[in-house]
Amino acid sequence: MKGNIAYCGLACDACPIHWATIEESPDKKTHFRKAISEVFTALYGQELPLDAINDCDGCRTQTGRVFSWCPQCPIRKCAIERKFHTCAECGDYPCAGLQTVFKSDPAARSRLDVLRAVSTDAAGPKSKCAT
Numbered sequence: 055m056k057g058n059i060a061y062c063g064l065a066c067d068a069c070p071i072h073w074a075t076i077e078e079s080p081d082k083k084t085h086f087r088k089a090i091s092e093v094f095t096a097l098y099g100q101e102l103p104l105d106a107i108n109d110c111d112g113c114r115t116q117t118g119r120v121f122s123w124c125p126q127c128p129i130r131k132c133a134i135e136r137k138f139h140t141c142a143e144c145g146d147y148p149c150a151g152l153q154t155v156f157k158s159d160p161a162a163r164s165r166l167d168v169l170r171a172v173s174t175d176a177a178g179p180k181s182k183c184a185t
Contacts, residue, residue: 058112059169061133061140062155063162066112071121075109114139129155142169 058066066072070093074086087107094102110121113130124130129151133141141147147170148156148163156163 058114059140059165060113060130060162061138062129062152063140063142063164063166064155064159065161065165066110069110071107071110072112074107075111075119140166140169142166142173 057068058072060066070086070090074083074090077083077086084104087104090107091102091104094100106122108122109119110124111117111119113120113124113127129141132149132151133139133144136144138144141149141152147166152163152166
């Protein structure tokens with residue numbers, strides 16, 4: 055499977071926050087961040103200030119550049135604690151936390167289902183999920 059996929063199955067390469075990160079033009083970066091703020095406010099009814107929309111290389115990155123929400127994400131915390139590449143490796147897949155993600159992005163489930171189906175881990179899922 056091509057691309058950068060989050061623990062929960064979201065496609066980082068399709069994320070406007072990631073697009074703003076890789077954009078070289080300062081004007082276009084600002085445009086992306088304004089649009090992200092507006093969409094976030096419309097979807098969640100909460101204001102997302104432009105300074106909260108930082109560079110992000112995806113929640114699985116080792117560089118430390120992750121969206122301001124990522125360090126608080128319970129799904130990310132769970133996967134990191136269990137040393138999973140994605141939630142597809144979890145014995146409790148799909149957990150309640152993932153169901154919330156899947157409601158807003160059904161393709162996230164499809165991505166994880168594919169990863170789960172083609173897993174070469176003969177031992178099966180590693181452990182239970184805490185979310």
